[in-house]
Amino acid sequence: MSNNTPVISIRGLSTHFGDHIIHNRLDLDIFKGEIFGIVGGSGAGKSVLLRAILGLTTIKHGTITILGKDAGSLQKIMKNQLQKHWGVLFQGGALFSSLTVGENIQVPMRDMENMPKDVAREMSLIKLKMVGLNEEDFHKYPSELSGGMVKRVALARALAVDPEILFLDEPTAGLDPISAAAFDELILTLRANLNLTVVMVTHDLDSIKRLCDRLAVLVDKQAVVGTLKELIQDDHPWLHEYFHGPRGLVALSELKE
Amino acid sequence: MMEKKALDKPKIEILSQKDRVIFKPYGLWVARTIRDVEQTCDEILEKTYPKFLIFDLSKLEGFDTAGIWLLQRTIKKFEDMNYKVELLNASDSFLNLSAQLNLYKPSFEKVPVQRSFFEDRLVNIGIATKNLFDLTVNLIVFLGEIAVGSFDVLKNPRRLRMISIFFHLEKFGLNAVMIISVIAGALGLVLAFQGEEQLRRFGAEIYTINLVSISVVREVGILITGILVAGRTGSAITAEIGLMKINQEVDALNTFGLNPMEILIVPRILALIFIMPILAFISDIMGLLGGGIMVLISLDVSPKLYIYRIGEAITMGSFWVGIIKAPFFGAIIGIVSCFEGMQVQGKAESMRTCTTRSVVESIFLVTLADALLSVFFTKIGI
Numbered sequence: 001m002s003n004n005t006p007v008i009s010i011r012g013l014s015t016h017f018g019d020h021i022i023h024n025r026l027d028l029d030i031f032k033g034e035i036f037g038i039v040g041g042s043g044a045g046k047s048v049l050l051r052a053i054l055g056l057t058t059i060k061h062g063t064i065t066i067l068g069k070d071a072g073s074l075q076k077i078m079k080n081q082l083q084k085h086w087g088v089l090f091q092g093g094a095l096f097s098s099l100t101v102g103e104n105i106q107v108p109m110r111d112m113e114n115m116p117k118d119v120a121r122e123m124s125l126i127k128l129k130m131v132g133l134n135e136e137d138f139h140k141y142p143s144e145l146s147g148g149m150v151k152r153v154a155l156a157r158a159l160a161v162d163p164e165i166l167f168l169d170e171p172t173a174g175l176d177p178i179s180a181a182a183f184d185e186l187i188l189t190l191r192a193n194l195n196l197t198v199v200m201v202t203h204d205l206d207s208i209k210r211l212c213d214r215l216a217v218l219v220d221k222q223a224v225v226g227t228l229k230e231l232i233q234d235d236h237p238w239l240h241e242y243f244h245g246p247r248g249l250v251a252l253s254e255l256k257e
Numbered sequence: 258m259m260e261k262k263a264l265d266k267p268k269i270e271i272l273s274q275k276d277r278v279i280f281k282p283y284g285l286w287v288a289r290t291i292r293d294v295e296q297t298c299d300e301i302l303e304k305t306y307p308k309f310l311i312f313d314l315s316k317l318e319g320f321d322t323a324g325i326w327l328l329q330r331t332i333k334k335f336e337d338m339n340y341k342v343e344l345l346n347a348s349d350s351f352l353n354l355s356a357q358l359n360l361y362k363p364s365f366e367k368v369p370v371q372r373s374f375f376e377d378r379l380v381n382i383g384i385a386t387k388n389l390f391d392l393t394v395n396l397i398v399f400l401g402e403i404a405v406g407s408f409d410v411l412k413n414p415r416r417l418r419m420i421s422i423f424f425h426l427e428k429f430g431l432n433a434v435m436i437i438s439v440i441a442g443a444l445g446l447v448l449a450f451q452g453e454e455q456l457r458r459f460g461a462e463i464y465t466i467n468l469v470s471i472s473v474v475r476e477v478g479i480l481i482t483g484i485l486v487a488g489r490t491g492s493a494i495t496a497e498i499g500l501m502k503i504n505q506e507v508d509a510l511n512t513f514g515l516n517p518m519e520i521l522i523v524p525r526i527l528a529l530i531f532i533m534p535i536l537a538f539i540s541d542i543m544g545l546l547g548g549g550i551m552v553l554i555s556l557d558v559s560p561k562l563y564i565y566r567i568g569e570a571i572t573m574g575s576f577w578v579g580i581i582k583a584p585f586f587g588a589i590i591g592i593v594s595c596f597e598g599m600q601v602q603g604k605a606e607s608m609r610t611c612t613t614r615s616v617v618e619s620i621f622l623v624t625l626a627d628a629l630l631s632v633f634f635t636k637i638g639i
């Protein structure tokens with residue numbers, strides 16, 4: 001585990017929708033084995049950054065390198081078969097509505113990795129239990145699930161073939177505090193044992209405190225990167241408000257002198 | 258490259274000692290190689306061994322949850338066959354992950370069983386019957402709600418959503434004019450062409466004009482308008498309202514004390530009732546125009562004579578017979594498409610069935626109504 005080769009390296013990334021510039025020459029490095037948080041106000045471009053890394057948004061300038069291979073557009077990602085190395089949890093879950101829970105989790109297993117049917121079935125049940133659901137939910141359709149359950153199934157699907165990189169867009173939003181805490185622990189175990197790199201967009205200060213080794217805060221179309229301790233000291237107005245506002249004060253109280 | 262591949266390939270080396278057997282897994286035991294892993298495991302399970310088995314993991318290059326699971330499964334199977342199994346040289350992360358996986362061991366008997374194919378068919382017949390019954394009940398309730406909603410609006414005309422009605426008039430009307438014109442024109446053309454071929458045999462080709470004008474004005478113009486609007490606008494209404502149901506927008510309206518009937522349904526139905534006669538009229542004109550082009554080309558009559566003959570062929574009655582059907586068709590399409598939209602529930606799947614049903618039912622009912630009204634008007638002698 002060499003800590004100085006970045007798993008994801010972004011240089012001079014610019015994205016826009018029409019005249020609306022979302023990122024302006026943004027640089028970012030994410031290293032192997034770390035849990036990397038992305039925070040920022042609503043509409044700051046967190047999801048768009050994630051989509052750019054995944055090749056789902058066209059980028060205007062800049063380069064994105066993942067696992068030493070060229071990324072930045074779907075074609076390049078396809079060519080380098082990067083999809084096999086990551087799992088993605090979308091903000092809304094993005095479960096396939098015409099497939100059952102079990103079938104959803106088996107999509108990457110069967111269609112991407114060509115697992116035999118019986119193993120895929122067993123593994124999908126294990127993953128289902130891993131995210132805190134149980135066997136009865138196996139044949140349910142996404143429309144029969146609550147919001148939190150959809151998130152969990154989506155996570156199970158993202159974890160289906162043990163990716164090297166896990167992308168999570170607001171994984172704990174909409175979960176009850178107990179499930180959210182259990183989720184944090186799950187991510188930590190997986191990271192510790194599977195050598196996982198986790199990139200997560202989150203607003204949850206408790207999650208950030210428990211999980212994230214480093215953070216990128218998206219402000220002014222740029223990324224301010226550092227550990228939580230460093231960022232708390234930062235005197236950018238938004239950062240100050242974020243960490244020292246009423247919610248920040250409670251969640252992070254023991255980190256501050 | 259080839260050598261690397263060979264190294265990664267999962268396999269198990271078997272070392273036999275006097276009272277025990279040592280299995281040494283090699284290679285990558287991960288999701289990507291799981292087919293080979295399963296095969297290897299199945300192979301070692303087939304033979305018989307002395308009582309003590311040892312899995313030595315020192316040569317295991319890499320693993321993930323899938324690999325560990327298969328190893329666990331194999332060990333479990335050995336233990337069930339009364340072997341004593343021991344793990345050797347397992348790394349910490351292997352043990353941790355293994356322990357973690359043990360927590361999540363699924364019990365397969367708890368997965369609800371799915372029905373067999375035959376049972377499934379039987380249940381489906383039952384469900385279909387029940388659905389038909391429910392649908393009928395729902396339709397009656399829906400018609401009642403529309404009646405109540407319309408009555409409320411009539412009692413208090415300020416509640417009528419004029420802006421919404423005009424918005425839908427534009428959406429259903431203006432945007433449909435083009436396609437209806439083209440198709441009605443083409444139909445008129447074809448009708449004239451075919452009619453003229455047949456009538457020429459009797460030397461009565463001049464009656465092509467009567468044929469075209471009467472069939473267009475009484476039947477074809479309005480029917481094709483009905484079918485096109487059912488397909489184009491009806492499906493759009495169902496999809497739109499269905500999406501609102503899925504997004505819980507309809508529920509949101511209810512929580513504000515607003516009646517979805519009044520806000521979503523009545524304006525759409527009214528807009529369709531108003532717009533259909535206009536579309537039917539345009540369709541008539543375009544049909545006559547299409548027929549006219551054909552007649553002018555092949556019969557060598559002047560435009561003036563064509564118009565004069567049309568005037569002789571169709572009475573005011575024939576014209577109104579066509580137009581009077583239009584609001585009925587509009588109401589049918591509006592009610593059916595809104596009803597099917599409101600039937601959408603939760604799943605995206607139900608959106609598909611409801612949209613399909615909406616179009617099929619509207620076209621069927623429009624055609625049926627057309628037949629009944631035609632018979633009726635002929636009987637009363639218009």
Ligand SMILES: Nc1ncnc2c1ncn2[C@@H]1O[C@H](COP(=O)(O)OP(=O)(O)O)[C@@H](O)[C@H]1O
Binds near residue numbers: 017022042045048049
């Ligand atoms: N498909 C799109 N078309 C136009 N604008 C978009 C699109 N997707 C996102 N945006 C804009 O980009 C900005 C960043 O969006 P997003 O990354 O989703 O925010 P968040 O940080 O809350 O996840 C927002 O201002 C949003 O309006």
Ligand SMILES: [Mg+2]
Binds near residue numbers: 046047091
């Ligand atoms: Mg977002």
